[in-house]
Amino acid sequence: MVQAWKDYQDVNKDRFLNELLDLLRIPSISAKSENKPDMKRCAEAVKARLLEAGVQTAEIYETEGHPIVYAEIIIDPAKPTVLVYGHYDVQPPEPLELWKSAPFEPTIIDGKIFARGSCDDKGQFYMHIKALETLVQTKTLENNIKFCIEGEEEIGSPNLGKFVASHKELLKADCILISDSSMISLETPSIDIGVRGLSYIEVEVTGPNRDLHSGVYGGAVANPITMLAKMIASMHDENNHITIPGFYDDVVEATKAERELMAKAPFDEQEFKDDLGVKELWGEKGFTTNERTGIRPTLEINGIWGGYIGEGAKTVLPAKAFAKISARLVPNQTSDKITSLMLDHLQKIAPKNVTVKATLHHGGEPYMTPLDSTAYKAAAKAMETTFGKTPIPVRGGGSIPICALFEKELGIKIVFMGFGLDSDNLHSPNEKFNIDNFYKGIETIPYFHKYFSEMTK
Amino acid sequence: MVQAWKDYQDVNKDRFLNELLDLLRIPSISAKSENKPDMKRCAEAVKARLLEAGVQTAEIYETEGHPIVYAEIIIDPAKPTVLVYGHYDVQPPEPLELWKSAPFEPTIIDGKIFARGSCDDKGQFYMHIKALETLVQTKTLENNIKFCIEGEEEIGSPNLGKFVASHKELLKADCILISDSSMISLETPSIDIGVRGLSYIEVEVTGPNRDLHSGVYGGAVANPITMLAKMIASMHDENNHITIPGFYDDVVEATKAERELMAKAPFDEQEFKDDLGVKELWGEKGFTTNERTGIRPTLEINGIWGGYIGEGAKTVLPAKAFAKISARLVPNQTSDKITSLMLDHLQKIAPKNVTVKATLHHGGEPYMTPLDSTAYKAAAKAMETTFGKTPIPVRGGGSIPICALFEKELGIKIVFMGFGLDSDNLHSPNEKFNIDNFYKGIETIPYFHKYFSEMTK
Numbered sequence: 078m079v080q081a082w083k084d085y086q087d088v089n090k091d092r093f094l095n096e097l098l099d100l101l102r103i104p105s106i107s108a109k110s111e112n113k114p115d116m117k118r119c120a121e122a123v124k125a126r127l128l129e130a131g132v133q134t135a136e137i138y139e140t141e142g143h144p145i146v147y148a149e150i151i152i153d154p155a156k157p158t159v160l161v162y163g164h165y166d167v168q169p170p171e172p173l174e175l176w177k178s179a180p181f182e183p184t185i186i187d188g189k190i191f192a193r194g195s196c197d198d199k200g201q202f203y204m205h206i207k208a209l210e211t212l213v214q215t216k217t218l219e220n221n222i223k224f225c226i227e228g229e230e231e232i233g234s235p236n237l238g239k240f241v242a243s244h245k246e247l248l249k250a251d252c253i254l255i256s257d258s259s260m261i262s263l264e265t266p267s268i269d270i271g272v273r274g275l276s277y278i279e280v281e282v283t284g285p286n287r288d289l290h291s292g293v294y295g296g297a298v299a300n301p302i303t304m305l306a307k308m309i310a311s312m313h314d315e316n317n318h319i320t321i322p323g324f325y326d327d328v329v330e331a332t333k334a335e336r337e338l339m340a341k342a343p344f345d346e347q348e349f350k351d352d353l354g355v356k357e358l359w360g361e362k363g364f365t366t367n368e369r370t371g372i373r374p375t376l377e378i379n380g381i382w383g384g385y386i387g388e389g390a391k392t393v394l395p396a397k398a399f400a401k402i403s404a405r406l407v408p409n410q411t412s413d414k415i416t417s418l419m420l421d422h423l424q425k426i427a428p429k430n431v432t433v434k435a436t437l438h439h440g441g442e443p444y445m446t447p448l449d450s451t452a453y454k455a456a457a458k459a460m461e462t463t464f465g466k467t468p469i470p471v472r473g474g475g476s477i478p479i480c481a482l483f484e485k486e487l488g489i490k491i492v493f494m495g496f497g498l499d500s501d502n503l504h505s506p507n508e509k510f511n512i513d514n515f516y517k518g519i520e521t522i523p524y525f526h527k528y529f530s531e532m533t534k
Numbered sequence: 535m536v537q538a539w540k541d542y543q544d545v546n547k548d549r550f551l552n553e554l555l556d557l558l559r560i561p562s563i564s565a566k567s568e569n570k571p572d573m574k575r576c577a578e579a580v581k582a583r584l585l586e587a588g589v590q591t592a593e594i595y596e597t598e599g600h601p602i603v604y605a606e607i608i609i610d611p612a613k614p615t616v617l618v619y620g621h622y623d624v625q626p627p628e629p630l631e632l633w634k635s636a637p638f639e640p641t642i643i644d645g646k647i648f649a650r651g652s653c654d655d656k657g658q659f660y661m662h663i664k665a666l667e668t669l670v671q672t673k674t675l676e677n678n679i680k681f682c683i684e685g686e687e688e689i690g691s692p693n694l695g696k697f698v699a700s701h702k703e704l705l706k707a708d709c710i711l712i713s714d715s716s717m718i719s720l721e722t723p724s725i726d727i728g729v730r731g732l733s734y735i736e737v738e739v740t741g742p743n744r745d746l747h748s749g750v751y752g753g754a755v756a757n758p759i760t761m762l763a764k765m766i767a768s769m770h771d772e773n774n775h776i777t778i779p780g781f782y783d784d785v786v787e788a789t790k791a792e793r794e795l796m797a798k799a800p801f802d803e804q805e806f807k808d809d810l811g812v813k814e815l816w817g818e819k820g821f822t823t824n825e826r827t828g829i830r831p832t833l834e835i836n837g838i839w840g841g842y843i844g845e846g847a848k849t850v851l852p853a854k855a856f857a858k859i860s861a862r863l864v865p866n867q868t869s870d871k872i873t874s875l876m877l878d879h880l881q882k883i884a885p886k887n888v889t890v891k892a893t894l895h896h897g898g899e900p901y902m903t904p905l906d907s908t909a910y911k912a913a914a915k916a917m918e919t920t921f922g923k924t925p926i927p928v929r930g931g932g933s934i935p936i937c938a939l940f941e942k943e944l945g946i947k948i949v950f951m952g953f954g955l956d957s958d959n960l961h962s963p964n965e966k967f968n969i970d971n972f973y974k975g976i977e978t979i980p981y982f983h984k985y986f987s988e989m990t991k
Binding site: 107108109110168169171172175231232233259273275277279284285286287288289290291292293294295296297298299300302303305306307309310311313353354355356357358359360361366369370373375377378379380381382383384385386387388389390391392393394395396398399400401403405428429430431438439473474475476499502503504505506507 | 632836845855
């Protein structure tokens with residue numbers, strides 16, 4: 078253990094936490110146009126914190142959407158460079174009534190920071206800023222660090238691709254380090270070696286040209302809600318396989334050996350069910366829960382609406398019904414192909430008495446980190462140092478759509494060192510990040526830089 | 535034709551219209567608790583207009599919900615008495631963005647009054663107040679008239695039953711006259727001889743105990759939206775028959791003769807489709823459009839919601855999904871029985887990995903007016919006088935849940951003399967009432983009183 082790091086962090090830990098809380102107070106919701114000024118304010122705050130932490134330069138790059146914050150400290154161009162990626166935007170906080178505390182007024186209860194973005198991803202990228210500060214203040218930085226903190230991850234990073242493609246020299250590095258995922262627990266550290274891809278679409282089903290009285294017209298005109306329900310219902314068969322023709326064609330089936338390894342990860346089904354409050358699980362026949370969320374593609378309805386959804390009753394046969402639908406993809410599925418299959422399929426199964434419009438929201442490719450890459454080895458050794466245990470490699474269910482893009486444009490490997498927990502309520506009410514996990518991240522990250530430098534030399 | 539009526543109405547027609555517009559400016563939405571003060575204000579306005587029009591007494595009766603306005607003019611207790619029923623509450627105006635003018639700022643375009651409640655039912659019950667004024671001012675009233683104008687029709691009249699049961703003497707009459715329905719057109723007058731019953735329920739499907747990240751949990755936990763969609767999809771079979779066991783058991787099948795008579799009502803399918811903007815119609819196999827909306831029971835989804843329904847994308851697997859579902863009933867179905875069947879069926883088809891809670895909003899019984907009743911005959915003769923044509927008896931698709939209740943408690947027949955049109959966008963954006971229809975109603979109603987008195991003597 079490097080004593081100087083520990084001493085510096087012990088003395089400054091309360092300040093580290095308070096700085097994060099300040100950042101969490103900014104409602105940087107990328108999906109909502111009304112929060113555009115908050116997005117700008119948040120980018121400026123991130124830039125300011127990076128400069129205070131010791132980077133040499135920090136810049137805000139405008140895009141057609143929300144700005145990207147770039148910063149760097151280059152101690153010697155000949156030395157290894159780590160590019161840290163993170164995002165300062167957050168998911169919308171709705172449904173607000175289910176939050177126990179205000180989503181943008183961080184509240185600490187039992188050692189947990191409750192706030193939208195606490196874990197995903199402000200709390201996690203901020204660990205990297207405080208790790209950098211530790212290295213700079215203790216004069217122990219042995220490599221170059223670049224930061225690319227974007228503001229559109231939660232809406233599919235529509236403008237990051239163009240930025241990366243046109244700033245290849247600026248972003249040049251030896252590996253990319255991302256903390257935007259989870260580990261099993263502080264007692265059982267793990268590293269995500271895969272993220273799933275995504276195809277996120279929206280469907281609009283139109284029946285009559287206006288809302289109708291359900292008594293006068295009901296039974297004689299197709300109800301778009303009923304038609305949409307029939308379409309959605311048909312998309313999983315009785316074994317919960319997805320029925321879109323061609324959907325599974327490019328899936329690389331996991332080997333028996335891989336599945337056996339996965340089965341060794343600690344998993345208590347009863348505990349899992351109790352935590353979620355469900356009596357029975359659900360999923361594709363022939364696969365375990367961990368396989369269903371790790372190595373299999375899935376299709377979920379993320380939202381549905383149509384007709385009267387207010388208080389009381391209204392006897393309406395609505396003109397329109399809508400759904401947001403997303404698929405999670407695994408290697409070697411591609412987002413473009415699956416999106417096309419989904420959009421085409423919805424047209425094909427559209428009842429002829431309604432009109433269906435299906436459009437893409439955003440997509441992203443699946444990604445896998447090789448276990449023999451230097452970045453993975455450095456991350457595993459760093460966690461071993463601070464946790465006292467070798468981390469387990471696992472395949473996560475979420476998506477970080479920019480991974481495939483980074484690899485393609487920059488030709489370098491990515492490693493996911495996530496310090497969140499599955500129970501952190503990402504994208505849900507009462508998102509939280511355990512303070513212990515926050516500090517553990519700040520403690521571990523300097524070791525990653527140290528070992529990666531040593532292994533790359 | 536009674537010239538005095540015509541003269542009086544000609545001189546006062548602009549005032550009649552302006553009074554209605556004032557009434558339409560009050561947002562008397564019974565379903566929304568925030569409009570409770572408007573409901574009170576509207577009841578007071580109705581009472582004031584009744585007194586101005588010439589009733590002897592008018593009272594506001596408080597209920598556990600919204601107040602009932604009762605008024606009467608008794609010229610001679612020995613003479614026939616007509617009880618006019620109407621409602622001053624209106625449907626919620628949502629979706630607001632589809633209105634071309636503000637729903638509570640009545641706007642006249644091409645001879646049509648656009649406003650929520652213009653036809654359903656403020657415009658229609660107001661015709662009765664102005665008809666009364668005509669009779670009083672021309673000193674030609676030959677019968678007694680009572681008014682019962684309630685404020686909870688659009689939410690299923692939860693408190694009217696108790697009021698009627700405890701005020702039988704007050705409400706005693708020889709027939710009930712209601713204008714809360716439509717006719718075919720000014721050129722083809724018609725009278726509704728039946729209204730359908732209603733069973734309106736709400737379903738809540740609960741999956742996990744909180745909203746989840748669809749990447750982390752998707753594919754492993756039942757999505758309540760998908761489960762709800764499967765439940766809804768299963769409720770109509772491939773012939774669009776309703777699949778709830780026992781649903782059709784009590785339906786009195788129409789005779790061949792009845793169906794032949796119905797087939798004679800003017801109906802142009804292409805015109806109907808063009809008006810609604812649909813390419814194909816939908817409905818129960820084996821029945822025509824008029825049969826589907828008139829003599830057959832139906833099941834419609836009036837609203838659905840769950841997950842993220844805001845702008846942009848959110849990768850959530852929601853904890854809950856909801857739907858509002860209503861059935862229209864025909865003789866001899868009863869609302870209690872069908873509601874039970876619906877609630878039980880939803881529990882029976884509930885997938886075991888979710889929890890389903892289904893509850894009743896409100897219900898009402900179907901009702902039929904006998905063609906040989908004095909009330910029907912008087913209404914037909916009145917319309918014949920002012921339209922120059924015998925009205926066609928038709929069975930309407932809507933519901934006026936209080937009909938069966940009135941008949942049961944007061945033991946008298948109801949006649950529906952509706953002056954709206956099917957195209958009036960009841961319960962929809964841009965609800966309207968043609969000014970010509972409003973005046974035609976005011977012209978016709980005095981004849982109803984005259985003929986009903988003569989026939990009852």
